[in-house]
Amino acid sequence: MTTTQMKPLAPQPEVDTSPLKRLRRDRALLQAACIVISLFMLVPIYLISLAALSTRESLNDFPLSLLPTNLSFETLGAFLGSTGILGAFGNSLIVGIGTLLISALIGIPAGYALARFAFPAKEPYQLFLLFTRALPIVVLSVPLARLFLTVDLYDTTYAVILLHTALALPTTILISASVFLSVPIDVEEAARVFGCTPAGAFLKVVMPMALPGLAAASIFTFVMSWNEVLGASILTLDHRTLPAQVLTSLADSPLAYRFAGGFALVIPSIIFIAFMRRYLTNMWGSTIR
Amino acid sequence: MADITISHLVKTYPGATERATDDVSLDITDGDFTVLLGPSGCGKTTLLRMLAGLELPDSGSIAVGGKDVTYLPPNKRNMSMVFQSYAVFPHRKVRYNIGFGLSMAKKPKEEIDRKVAWAADLLQLGPYLDRLPAQLSGGQRQRVAVARAIVMDADVLLMDEPLSNLDALLRLNFRSELKKIVKDLKTTTVYVTHDQSEALSLGDRVAVMRKGQIAQLGDPLDVYDAPADRFVGGFIGSPPMNFIKAAVSGDGGALIVGDQRLRAPSLLQSYSSTDVLLGVRAENVAVDTQRSSGDVPGTVLVVEPMGSSILLTVEVEGQTIKVQAPPTFRTSPGATIWLTFSPNSMRFYDSETAMALVAR
Numbered sequence: 041m042t043t044t045q046m047k048p049l050a051p052q053p054e055v056d057t058s059p060l061k062r063l064r065r066d067r068a069l070l071q072a073a074c075i076v077i078s079l080f081m082l083v084p085i086y087l088i089s090l091a092a093l094s095t096r097e098s099l100n101d102f103p104l105s106l107l108p109t110n111l112s113f114e115t116l117g118a119f120l121g122s123t124g125i126l127g128a129f130g131n132s133l134i135v136g137i138g139t140l141l142i143s144a145l146i147g148i149p150a151g152y153a154l155a156r157f158a159f160p161a162k163e164p165y166q167l168f169l170l171f172t173r174a175l176p177i178v179v180l181s182v183p184l185a186r187l188f189l190t191v192d193l194y195d196t197t198y199a200v201i202l203l204h205t206a207l208a209l210p211t212t213i214l215i216s217a218s219v220f221l222s223v224p225i226d227v228e229e230a231a232r233v234f235g236c237t238p239a240g241a242f243l244k245v246v247m248p249m250a251l252p253g254l255a256a257a258s259i260f261t262f263v264m265s266w267n268e269v270l271g272a273s274i275l276t277l278d279h280r281t282l283p284a285q286v287l288t289s290l291a292d293s294p295l296a297y298r299f300a301g302g303f304a305l306v307i308p309s310i311i312f313i314a315f316m317r318r319y320l321t322n323m324w325g326s327t328i329r
Numbered sequence: 330m331a332d333i334t335i336s337h338l339v340k341t342y343p344g345a346t347e348r349a350t351d352d353v354s355l356d357i358t359d360g361d362f363t364v365l366l367g368p369s370g371c372g373k374t375t376l377l378r379m380l381a382g383l384e385l386p387d388s389g390s391i392a393v394g395g396k397d398v399t400y401l402p403p404n405k406r407n408m409s410m411v412f413q414s415y416a417v418f419p420h421r422k423v424r425y426n427i428g429f430g431l432s433m434a435k436k437p438k439e440e441i442d443r444k445v446a447w448a449a450d451l452l453q454l455g456p457y458l459d460r461l462p463a464q465l466s467g468g469q470r471q472r473v474a475v476a477r478a479i480v481m482d483a484d485v486l487l488m489d490e491p492l493s494n495l496d497a498l499l500r501l502n503f504r505s506e507l508k509k510i511v512k513d514l515k516t517t518t519v520y521v522t523h524d525q526s527e528a529l530s531l532g533d534r535v536a537v538m539r540k541g542q543i544a545q546l547g548d549p550l551d552v553y554d555a556p557a558d559r560f561v562g563g564f565i566g567s568p569p570m571n572f573i574k575a576a577v578s579g580d581g582g583a584l585i586v587g588d589q590r591l592r593a594p595s596l597l598q599s600y601s602s603t604d605v606l607l608g609v610r611a612e613n614v615a616v617d618t619q620r621s622s623g624d625v626p627g628t629v630l631v632v633e634p635m636g637s638s639i640l641l642t643v644e645v646e647g648q649t650i651k652v653q654a655p656p657t658f659r660t661s662p663g664a665t666i667w668l669t670f671s672p673n674s675m676r677f678y679d680s681e682t683a684m685a686l687v688a689r
Contacts, residue, residue: 158343226416229383232403233410233487234477235433240404248420 085306092116092303096296119300128285129304131197132266135281136312138201139265140258143208148254150209151216152242156225166217169210177207181274188275199275204268208261215260219253220246255316263309331394331484331517333357333380338389340375349375351541352389357534359394362511362518364532364549366525368564372541373521374489380519381487382406393484404433409483413490415474417462423449424458427476448476451510468499475507479514486511488520492527504530525565529553537561555676559683562608562676568640571614571650573607574680587646589625594672596688605686606678611653613674616641617667618660624667627652629660643668 095112120126153159154166172180184203188194193202223246231241247254272284280288286301293301335355341348350372357363365373378384380391382403390399398406409430417426425432427448428441449455452472462470471491478486491507492500508531511518522528528535529549536546537560545557556562562570575586577593581601584591597605617624630649631642639654645668652668660666677686 224414224416226412226414227418229381229403230410230412230416230477231418231429232383233381233406233408234430234481235404237402237404240433245418245420249418 085310088299088302088306091296091299092119096294115296116300116303119297119304122289122297124280124285125282125304128280128282131200131276131279132282133308134197135200135204135272136262136265138197139204139208140262142201142205143212143261144254144258146205147209147212147257148216150213151218152220152246154213154217155220166214169213172206172210177268177271178274180206181271184271185274194275195277195279197276197279197281200272200279200281203271203275204261204265207268207271208264211260211264212257215257216250216254219250219257222253223249259313259316262312266305266309266312332359333485333517333519334390334392335376335380336390338376338379338386338391340372340379340384340386342375348372348541350379350386353541353543355536355543355546357517357519359517360515362520362531362533364528364535365519365521365538366528366535366565367523367538367544369523371538373523373538375541376538377487377489377519377521380485381408381410406485407481407483408485408487409478409481410487411471411474411478411489411491413493415462415467415470415494417470417473417477419462422459422461423454423465423473426462426473427454427458427480429477430481444480445476448480451479452476468495468503471495471503475510479510479516483516486514486516486518488518490522490524491520493522493524507531526567529565537564539564554674555685556608557685559606559608559678562678566610568611568651568653570608570610570676572678573609573645573648573650574604575607576604577601586625587648589646591625591670592672594675596686597677599688600677600686604680606680606683607670608676608678609650609670609674611640611651612638613671614650614652615669615671616652616654616658616660617669618664620667621669624669626665627668629662629664629666632660632662641666 090106090108092115093108093111093113094115095110096115098110120129154162181203184199185194188196188199193199227249228241228246231245232238236244266281267283268281269283269287272281273287276284283305286305290298290301333356335353335357338350338353339348340350353372353376355363355376365376367373375384379386382398382401382405385400390397392398393406393408417423418429421429424445428445431441431444445458446455449458452475454469454472454476457465457469457473462473465473471494475491478488492503495503504527511531520528520531529552532549534546535549535552537544537552539560545552545561552561553565556565556570559572562572573586575584577583577597577600578585578590579602581598582593584593584597584605584607586607620626625645627643627645627650629641630644633640633642634656636656638656639658641652641654641660643650643652643666654660678684679686
């Protein structure tokens, strides 16, 4: 080796830095794209929050101040104080959480079955699941309203919960099936060999590992339920969910009321997502496995 | 600790036409280390999974310690298992992983702590007890899986290719460690592998499997030295056993390979004028550059220095064989060398059934 080191080095070609520059430029562009997309989402939320938290008068100012100069809870207070809003807010929470619970209760075992077992007509079944979503909500709601009228469920939160559960189930089942597929079957078998019953293995090992994915499914369900208007308006009269309530009173209300309504609609789902986000990102310092 | 009796076990996977295990019977003595060895798809893993209760047989029975367990669920069998993919629980700390089986069995906390500490010490996991599996290397994760299995005081310890995901050096180190641990535990162990060197080095007994059946069961050295058929000889050993087409002379006293005549062992007396396969290990062929009595000439095709020896590919009478020469042996492709087959290490197989010939 020493003899080869004694040889004079061959002349090195000049270092070409252009690939490095390109890499840096690409990174900068990516950052810029991220910022633009974030702004696209954040600016409307900011504007709504600003308008909802400003005084009624300052909304008519020109030019409109883009900084929170004169904050006040007057508009929001008036909105929340107006008839039916607090009740509708409560109804929305009940419906959202109820939908979440029932669709999880039915959808997670169904997803598990899809992921773990082979059964006849599995593929058609998966396709068939999506048919519920293929029907427009109006087509579903009117017969449902008739049905609920006869069984005395009309104008209750239960009716809306049932509708929303039906709407959410296909996605809950399909998402949780793909989540359970990503949990290695070996781990479940290990739990069985080391003394777990099938249910024990599911609860102690499979569920905790599937939790991030299931959290994603639940976010989807909750936000879907929180935002759904049409079905909720058809199925209820006095027990409206918040979007349904806001929608009916939107046309004949002042500008400030609309902003406050928008704000009240956005905030709970943001809080819910922020809470569930914890389970979304990798919980154990790395991805599953 | 218990003995295992497997009898006439048949399993066909749904949708498959061939049997995964085809009427397998196997007796395993209490405390024995038995290796199931075979190429992929030979049914070794299926057999192990049926022992564990993770697959159910179509017919046949399994008894452990005199008690039938054929259709018992896995959690009622008192077995423990090391999985190929480790299968540690990623959401729990190492300590919980190791003690999992004990806490499922509702053992008192101090006993769990004591055993976890003992296993962690044995497998050098002490500093990692409060880490999550994601923070460990592959080798450490496999140690966790082994620790989880050995704390159990199970009747039977099952291992499904536990070393195959480790890199070569680690595998070699962990293999000897595993052998010592299992020997001290004295638990009946069934170990599945496709790696013949693992099988030979670890097992008290080796069961070589092929197409759902046990081709040969025996002491590792016996299996290596006297393969029961051509498949076993070709599967075990690196390089595999050489098989040379030969014929026994009319008087039964000589073995004819092409134009060459070798002295036939007495076994072949009763096989006069039949075609046979001569099986011989690469290291049982002596090489020389000079001719001496009884030698067979061959032409060197390939020379592969292996460090401790030189592996030669030699053409003998139109057939290619592998020969292991001492590292000092010097030759080059195209050269003619002289081979001597030691009579004691020659094995003979039926040219049609490929089964070992027996004196008759």
